[in-house]
Amino acid sequence: MELFLFIVIGGITLISSFFVVFQRSPLYSALFLILTFLSMAGLYLVLGAEFVAIIQVIVYAGAVMVLFLFVIMLLNLDNEKREWMTKHIQQKYFGVIVVAVLVPLIGLGISTPLLYSKSQLGAPGTYSPQIAEQVSNTAAVASLLFTDYILPFEITSVLLLVTMVGVVYLARRVKKQSLPGK
Amino acid sequence: MNIVIPAINWASIAPELVVFITAMVVLLIGAFFPRVSSGVTAGISLLGVMLSFLVTASLWGSSELAFANMLALDNYRLFFNFIFLICTGLTILASIDYFGKSSEPVEHAEYYALLLFACVGMMFMAAGTDLITIFLGLETMSIAIYILAAFVKKNIKGNEAALKYLLLGAFSTGFLLYGIALIFGATGSSNLATIYKYLSGTSNLSSPMLLFGMGFLIVGFGFKIASVPFHMWTPDVYEGAPTVVTAFMAAGVKAAAFAAFLRVFVYALPSLQPNWIAILWVLAILTMTIGNLAALLQENIKRMLAYSSIAHAGYIMIGMVAAKNAAADIGTYSVLYYLLAYTFMNIGAFIIVVLYGRYAEDNLNISDYAGMGYKYPVLGATMAIFMFSLAGIPPTAGFVGKFYIFAAAVKGGFIDLAIIGVINSVLSVYYYLRVTVMIYMREPVADQPGLKFSRSATLATTIAAVATLVLGIFPDTFITMARQSVSLILG
Numbered sequence: 001m002e003l004f005l006f007i008v009i010g011g012i013t014l015i016s017s018f019f020v021v022f023q024r025s026p027l028y029s030a031l032f033l034i035l036t037f038l039s040m041a042g043l044y045l046v047l048g049a050e051f052v053a054i055i056q057v058i059v060y061a062g063a064v065m066v067l068f069l070f071v072i073m074l075l076n077l078d079n080e081k082r083e084w085m086t087k088h089i090q091q092k093y094f095g096v097i098v099v100a101v102l103v104p105l106i107g108l109g110i111s112t113p114l115l116y117s118k119s120q121l122g123a124p125g126t127y128s129p130q131i132a133e134q135v136s137n138t139a140a141v142a143s144l145l146f147t148d149y150i151l152p153f154e155i156t157s158v159l160l161l162v163t164m165v166g167v168v169y170l171a172r173r174v175k176k177q178s179l180p181g182k
Numbered sequence: 183m184n185i186v187i188p189a190i191n192w193a194s195i196a197p198e199l200v201v202f203i204t205a206m207v208v209l210l211i212g213a214f215f216p217r218v219s220s221g222v223t224a225g226i227s228l229l230g231v232m233l234s235f236l237v238t239a240s241l242w243g244s245s246e247l248a249f250a251n252m253l254a255l256d257n258y259r260l261f262f263n264f265i266f267l268i269c270t271g272l273t274i275l276a277s278i279d280y281f282g283k284s285s286e287p288v289e290h291a292e293y294y295a296l297l298l299f300a301c302v303g304m305m306f307m308a309a310g311t312d313l314i315t316i317f318l319g320l321e322t323m324s325i326a327i328y329i330l331a332a333f334v335k336k337n338i339k340g341n342e343a344a345l346k347y348l349l350l351g352a353f354s355t356g357f358l359l360y361g362i363a364l365i366f367g368a369t370g371s372s373n374l375a376t377i378y379k380y381l382s383g384t385s386n387l388s389s390p391m392l393l394f395g396m397g398f399l400i401v402g403f404g405f406k407i408a409s410v411p412f413h414m415w416t417p418d419v420y421e422g423a424p425t426v427v428t429a430f431m432a433a434g435v436k437a438a439a440f441a442a443f444l445r446v447f448v449y450a451l452p453s454l455q456p457n458w459i460a461i462l463w464v465l466a467i468l469t470m471t472i473g474n475l476a477a478l479l480q481e482n483i484k485r486m487l488a489y490s491s492i493a494h495a496g497y498i499m500i501g502m503v504a505a506k507n508a509a510a511d512i513g514t515y516s517v518l519y520y521l522l523a524y525t526f527m528n529i530g531a532f533i534i535v536v537l538y539g540r541y542a543e544d545n546l547n548i549s550d551y552a553g554m555g556y557k558y559p560v561l562g563a564t565m566a567i568f569m570f571s572l573a574g575i576p577p578t579a580g581f582v583g584k585f586y587i588f589a590a591a592v593k594g595g596f597i598d599l600a601i602i603g604v605i606n607s608v609l610s611v612y613y614y615l616r617v618t619v620m621i622y623m624r625e626p627v628a629d630q631p632g633l634k635f636s637r638s639a640t641l642a643t644t645i646a647a648v649a650t651l652v653l654g655i656f657p658d659t660f661i662t663m664a665r666q667s668v669s670l671i672l673g
Contacts, residue, residue, distance in 0.1 A: 143185045148250040150188070151195070155306055155318040158202065162299045162322055165209065166329035169292045174335050 002046060009042040030068050037061040051138040194248035194255040197238045197263050198305045201270075204230025205298035212291020220290035224278050224638075227294040231271045231301070238263040251373050253309040261518055261667040262308035262441045265525050269434040270301040272642045273426055276533045279639035280426045284542040286336060293333055297430065300326035304438035308445075313362045313372040316442045320358070320406070323438060324351050327431055331423040337543070343422025350405070350415045358402025364395030374450035381453040396454055399446065400461055406439035407495045410468040417476075420488035425543065428484060429532030432491045433525040440498060440521060448505055448514060455506060462503045466599065470496030470606040477613050483535055483548050486613060487528070490572060493610060494524055500603050501587045504594035511668065513594055516586035518664040523579035523653050527571040530646030534565045537639050548617055553626030558633065562621045564647045571650045573614035574607050579653035586661070 016035040023029040037060040044053035132140045145153055192199070207230075208223050238260050245256045253259075274294065281288040303323030310316035328351065332344030366372050368391040369380045381387065405412040420428045447458055473493030480486035498520055505513030538554065538561065539545045555562030571578035584607060591600035653660055 146185050147188055149252070149314070150190075151249040151252040152312070152314045152318055155315065155322065158299070158302065159318055159322045159325065162296070162303075162326050165292060165299075166296065166325060169289065169296075170329060170332060170335070174286075 005046050006043070009039050009046065013039040013043065026072050027069075030065065030072055033068070034061050034065050037065065048133070049137060051141050054138075188250065191246075191248040191255075193241065193244075194246070194253060195309075196241070197234045197260075197267075198302050198309070200234040200237055201230055201267075201298050201305070202302050204233075205295045205302070208291055208298065209295040212289070212295070218291075220278065220281060220288070223291045223294045224274055227274050227298055228271060230298065231267050231274065235264070235267045235271075238267065247311060247375075251375060252312045252315050253306070254311045255309075257663075257667040257669070258445065258518075259305075259309040259441075261522075261663060262437060263305055265437045265522055266301050266304040266308070266434055269430060269437070269525055269529060270297060272529045272533065272646060273297060273430040273434075275638040275642035276429065276529075276536050277426045279636040280424065280536050280542055282636055283539065283544075284334065286334065288334075293330070296326045296330050296333075300330065300430070300434070304434055304441075307438045308441035310442065311374045311445070311449075313365065313374070313446070316446065317359065317362060320438075320442065321355065323435065324355070324406075327427070327435060330427045330430070331419060333427065334424055334542070337422075337424070339422040340424060341422075343419040346415055346422075347419045354402050354405035354412065357398045357405075361395045361398025361400075361402055364391050364398065366395075368392035368395060374446060377450045378452070381451065387453055392454070393457060396451060396458060397461070400458065400465075403439055403443040403446075404465065407436050407443065407498075408492050409465050409495050409499060410472050410492065411465070413469070413473070413492050416492055417480075417485045417488040420491070421482060421484045425484065425532055425536045425539075428488075429529045429536075432487065432532065433528045436491065436495060437521045437525060440502075440517065444502060444505075444514060444517060447502070448510075459503050459506060462499055463596070463599065466496050466499035466503055467602055468496075469493065469499060470603060474606050474609045474613075477610065480613070481548055482546050483551070483617070484546055486548065486617075487531060487535075490610065490613070491528065493606065494520075494528075494572075496606070497584060497587055497603060498524075500591050500596070500599050503599060504587075504590040504596055506594045511665070512586065513590040514668040515661070515664040516583070516590045518667055519657070519661055520583035520587055522660060522664070523571070523583040523650070526646045526649040526653065527568050527578070527580055530643060530650060531565065531568040531572065533639055533643050533646065534561065534568065537561060537635060537643065538565075538633065540633060548620060549627065551617060551620040552624035553621075555621040557626060561635075561643075564643055565621060566618050567647050567650055569614040569618050571654065573611045575611070577651070577654045579650045579657075582654055582657040582661075 013036055016032045016039060019032040020029045020036060023032060037056060041053040041056040041061070044050075044056060135143075204227060208226055211218055211223060211226070241255065242257065242260055244260075245254075247254050274297065277293065277297075281290060281293070300323045303319045303321070303326060306319030307316055307323065308319075310319055328344055328348045331347055332341050334340050362372060365377065368389050369377045371377055371380065381392075401412065405415075408416040420432065423431065451458065470493050473489050473491075473496055477486050477489035477493065480489060498517055501513050501517035501520060503513075505517075535546070536542075538551070538558075545551070551565075554565070567578065571580035574580045574584040576582075584603075588600045588603055591597070591603065
């Protein structure tokens with residue numbers, strides 16, 4: 001059953017990511033990217049990582065994709081510009097080289113036990129896969145987040161606040177009248 | 183499964199908390215009283231910085247880990263807190279003058295709040311003993327700085343600088359994060375103490391995952407300290423950003439990045455020392471040499487100071503390389519002392535650039551400094567002090583800093599590095615003295631209307647100049663402080 005699900009979902013992931021690259025219209029690419037993200041969430045579910053799966057849906061399929069679509073719609077690429085862009089894409093060749101290097105490397109990584117043998121892995125943390133399975137990994141993440149990682153959690157909120165203040169400031173229209181007491 | 187919220191050690195985050203709360207207060211004042219004058223927001227920010235300075239001073243001497251080992255309350259972190267708070271304080275003082283001169287109205291509440299937020303980020307970077315804390319501190323700082331670089335919205339150069347910095351910065355953050363992930367994968371923890379324990383217990387240190395992780399960390403930190411292969415953004419960003427922000431960036435960001443860099447590498451990865459010393463050795467030489475050679479050719483004083491700041495990153499990296507075996511002690515504390523000295527002399531030089539303009543971003547060419555020493559004797563003399571200090575001429579802070587760095591290199595057995603460092607130092611004298619020659623030995627080009635010196639910026643320059651001289655003439659107290667600061671990270 002697991003294998004069957006893996007093959008089906010993995011197949012969808014592969015096919016839809018191919019469509020992302022080969023679509024002419026950026027909008028269709030973006031839509032296929034959503035499909036890729038969703039099917040990757042499915043893959044995480046098959047692996048038993050339901051927390052990561054949900055995060056994948058919320059963050060990538062939700063937030064990041066909305067951002068992508070906004071950019072595509074706001075830029076409003078007309079045909080002329082698109083042609084100019086497709087003509088001047090040098091990254092294509094660079095991309096081919098990167099793929100040609102990366103694929104054998106990943107293959108090597110998977111086929112040699114060097115990278116993932118037991119002796120290579122570091123000290124185990126509080127939550128081994130067995131314990132995480134018992135309490136469900138969402139609960140495990142939550143308990144870590146609000147105990148050991150409470151400080152990083154709070155700093156993250158500072159970080160988001162800074163980002164928000166900055167974006168609001170930059171996006172606001174410049175005031176015409178001069179402020180008193182400048 | 184019930185979660186027990188652990189007891190919170192408030193003292194361990196008190197300095198950050200003070201600055202953060204001040205930033206929030208300033209932000210809210212700006213929101214509720216939009217017509218309040220910039221003096222009020224700047225004053226409150228300064229008060230917050232001073233209060234945090236006092237809190238930091240009162241914590242001096244403590245040595246503990248807090249928040250499940252997420253951050254350390256040790257002298258190392260407190261020493262850097264002093265540097266960041268001095269940076270922020272001086273920048274606030276100079277900003278009052280800078281924005282007083284600008285023709286556009288400035289939304290000062292946001293400006294000072296972002297400055298303080300950046301300071302909070304820096305403090306967390308120096309405090310973090312977990313890669314996660316360090317990363318979040320770095321991001322908080324960087325995002326605030328990106329926005330500050332573009333703060334004058336109508337300044338196209340500033341916008342360009344901010345965009346360049348944002349894109350390249352995001353890219354370098356990716357490297358840093360990837361490095362953290364790989365190290366986490368190889369050692370099973372993101373905590374520096376656990377990483378150290380694991381690595382000192384294992385014989386397998388040549389795992390590609392670990393080495394790649396270390397390499398990516400060097401790329402990520404190398405970008406923030408502006409070391410050479412990752413320095414391309416520096417001159418453009420330093421030139422384009424408002425001069426006060428450049429001052430803050432050049433001193434604060436560099437110190438924060440070095441704080442985290444040094445702690446991660448000396449404290450958590452000493453087992454990999456042969457590997458990272460080999461890389462940093464090359465980077466230090468490249469950084470010094472290319473920084474100095476490029477600085478020789480600059481006509482714009484901000485660009486010249488940008489390249490000089492690259493060169494200074496190179497000198498500081500010598501100290502890191504030298505932090506080996508017998509020289510571990512002097513190597514690390516020479517870096518701390520150098521960063522303190524660099525903060526004063528560099529911010530001082532930038533504040534003079536601010537002062538020596540009739541309006542914001544004025545008189546930026548080195549040739550504009552012709553005859554400055556006769557028209558404004560005190561200003562000229564102060565600039566000369568900073569230039570001498572940056573060049574490393576006694577009796578200034580820069581000389582003592584370089585002395586300890588090179589002494590560490592010799593003691594650690596890196597005589598070649600010390601020699602190249604000294605040669606570079608001599609090379610740098612040319613372009614620093616060129617400014618001094620302009621100030622004293624050239625006739626003023628044209629009649630300029632007089633400059634108005636605001637009290638705040640004058641105070642900031644005075645503090646920086648006096649500190650540069652005091653650090654140079656009586657370095658003992660500060661060397662002792664720096665030495666006390668590194669005891670914990672050396673374990």
